[in-house]
Amino acid sequence: MRALNIVTGVAAPMMLANVDTDVITPMQRLVNLHNADLGKWAFEPLRFVSTPPLGQEDEGERVENPEFVLNQPTWRNAPILLAGPNFGCGSSRETAVWALDQMGFRVVIAASFGDIFEANCFQNGVLPIRLPNEQVEQFAALARQVPTEGQQFQVDLEQCMITAPDGDKQKFEVDSWQREALLSGRDAIEQTLTRAGAIKSWQAKDMEQRPWVWKAI
Amino acid sequence: MSTKTLFDKLWDSHVIEHLGGAQYLLHVDRHLLHDGSGPGALRDLGRRGLPVHNPELTFATPDHFASSAPGRDDNSTRHGARLIPKLRELCARNDITNFDLNDEGFGIVHVIGPESGLTLPGLMIVCGDSHTCTHGAFGALAFGIGSSEVMHVLATQTLVANRPQTMRIKLNGSLPKGCYSKDIALALIAKLGTGAGSGFAIEYAGDTISELSMESRLTLCNLTVELGAKTGVIAPDKTTLDWCASRLPGEHLAALSNACDELVSDADAVFDIEHEFDVFKLAPQITWGTSPEHSIDVARSTPDPADAPDAQTTKAWQEALEYQGLKQSSPIMGTPIDHVFIGSCTNSRLSDLRAAAAIARQGKVDKDVEAWVVPGSMAVLRAAEAEGLDEIFKAAGFQWRLPGCSRCVAMNGEIVAPGKRCISTSNRNFVGRQGPGARTHLASPATAAACALSGAIADPREYGVSE
Secondary structure, three states: OOOOOEEEEOEEEEOOOOOEHHHHOOHHHHOOOOHHHHHHHOOHHHHEEEOOOOOOOOOOOOEEOOOOHHHOHHHOOOOEEEEOOOEOEOOOOOHHHHHHHHHOOOEEEEOOEOHHHHHHHHHOOOEEEEOOHHHHHHHHHHHHOOOOOOOOEEEEOOOOEEEOOOOOEEEOOOOHHHHHHHHHOOOHHHHHHOOHHHHHHHHHHHHHHOHHHHOOO | OOOOOHHHHHHHOOEEEEEEOOEEEEEOOEEEEEOOOHHHHHHHHHHOOOOOOOHHHEEEEOOOOOOOOOOOOHHHOOOHHHHHHHHHHHHHHOOOEEOOOOOOOOEOHHHHHHHHOOOOOOOEEEEOOHHHHHHHHHOOEEEEOOHHHHHHHHHHOEEEEEOOEEEEEEEEOOOOOOOOHHHHHHHHHHHHOOOOOOOEEEEEEOHHHHHOOHHHHHHHHHHHHHHOOOEEEOOOOHHHHHHHHOOOOHHHHHHHHHHHHHOOOOOOOOOOEEEEEEHHHOOOEEEOOOOOOOEEEOOOEOOOHHHOOOHHHHHHHHHHHHHHOOOOOOEOOOOEOOEEEEOOOOOOOHHHHHHHHHHHOOOOOOOOOEEEEOOOEHHHHHHHHHOOHHHHHHHHOOEEOOOOOHHHOOOOOOOOOOOOEEEEOOOOOOOOOOOOOOEEEEOOHHHHHHHHHHOEOOOHHHHOOOO
């Protein structure tokens, strides 16, 4: 996994509540796309006013909705997403995180996240940060001021600190296990396989205590 | 003496190691794969040169890409033609039991788990599908995971997971006429909001629960993820053990029954949040908008966005009404519909089909409506056919189709056309869920059947139904 330490850049304010993973990567489109094209098609229902029919992704034009925040020149390459509460709710599809990653997002800040989406972020080197919605709204208001150099946000995972464009500092919390995983970019499976002995002895004991678990159908 | 909730007991009994903070290494007792989550993860695992850690605890079924058309095979859907054989091949190579397309054990993963006896109280169950929380109805610890986590479970039979806080929802009283556990869930989500459960595991308790059948409990727990919660659990009781009795070898049943005695929240257990909900006041529900929380009594009107609690919600309601092609502050009953879909891991079990058939037998599907019944599994299909439900549906003008996820997620191409309106017994009415521009209204099977006959959004109580 790619490591993450300090992320500096503009923050895109997309403060809609309950943005679901079906909106981030709609399923009927998703199944026709190569994984590498997920970012290009992300947020299709919000981002485009017209798109080619299903199955004809390579033909026809996608017409952008100029109103949509992520289509505005200021935010096109933003590495930080400021989102409304319950961002990434719904389906477990990890493509939602892959799509955000391909769009260049390394950090998503919201009051709450879909549980599986949040776990998927950590699997892909994207940092989800939970802060009270009022704080995220405050950041969004700052972000909407025309950004110039020096008006960037900085997210420092080592220090668990966000520095806003106005210099304000805001601490955030992230579990130490996940923080270390992101800082080091270590592989989750390799990490767990170092505990192979503990897994084996847990299973051996369990086979005696709960034999019905191990006699499935 | 520490006291524990049911969820605490389930969690603690699966901890291999506390990794610090809220992170735990948990043992997985059942890993369920499907044609969406399985092929890629098994392929990538092979590429890394890693074996499946416990193939005997891993089970698969190609439910997502299966066509529901009579006479279907692998090649009936564009992506199924590739993924269904791939899942078959990878399961064979890795000694994983695959409930293959058209086998008698085939069905939607969250339907066949319980019906085959794979789902049992006290088990830790994961699947690369957000509706895995369904299995919590048995007093199991069950939740959905992402595709990287699927590979982690395949490689290690464990999961690194974040321990949620606990919430209890007490449900009071009996279900009124025309109401089902689907209506409880939708009304709860409308009351609490789709984000209310974020960071929580929910226990459903109260006197309503003891009256609910196993299948009704599965529907309730299925929709827990639409409250934003990690999972929803119900303490196992006689109803649960009766279900397990016919599905578990006798020598294990007594031991399981003893283990179930512990699977209850201690009397003085403390929950981080408690809610109560009066089920006896419930009316049949239908969603009007594009989130499961956009649910109202079917006899009510759509909301006025000006009444929303804040400006952001006003905007969300306006957009939802516009997407759905509905007027604000207008009765939702009588809105013409194009499709009815009775199916999905939420509502495709035998009792669901019985409730819908009790209404279907009273008339004919409206001439402008295309109505589908997609049983949840081959076992449900056979049981329904044995009691003649298929004949009732067909005589009324419903299509009697073959099991699978079908039009709930429409990965198999069974989409609803742009602008068309579908009454669906599934779980999500998100923008584009059933196809780009499709308009979805979530409801119970009884309400869906009533709508099919009426050709418009209708109240199932007008068909004299009862639970």
